[in-house]
Amino acid sequence: MPRIEGLTNQQSAFLRAFRRTTAGPPPQRWPTPTVLRRWLTKPAFRRALSEIREAIEFQTRFHLVSASPSAAYALVASPGDDGEPASAAADPADAAAAAAARRAQAADLLRLIERRLNR
Numbered sequence: 001m002p003r004i005e006g007l008t009n010q011q012s013a014f015l016r017a018f019r020r021t022t023a024g025p026p027p028q029r030w031p032t033p034t035v036l037r038r039w040l041t042k043p044a045f046r047r048a049l050s051e052i053r054e055a056i057e058f059q060t061r062f063h064l065v066s067a068s069p070s071a072a073y074a075l076v077a078s079p080g081d082d083g084e085p086a087s088a089a090a091d092p093a094d095a096a097a098a099a100a101a102r103r104a105q106a107a108d109l110l111r112l113i114e115r116r117l118n119r
Helices: 009-020 033-040 041-077 090-118
Strands: none
Touching: 009 041, 033 041, 041 090
């Protein structure tokens, strides 16, 4: 694969690792702190890294927006609305506790979404 314009082969390989996984390359493939500091002095590398950061932020926002309708539905859904029969649990108290836990998780997710999207 051709190298990214204005970057070395090592810099291009490092940045392309973020395409394969948002976690980037495994820790043993990261440059040393000294090398990374030197790379960050180059405007082309900083620009490419910034573009990757913006793409990851966009992807994160998209996932959060996509998750919000199901979280909102889980917050207001009554037991049995999730596709499982209401009598699936042996004990009604267990079913109520599970529904309460799902609503709490949905509320936590909606708070996270609101915080991330409205900052």
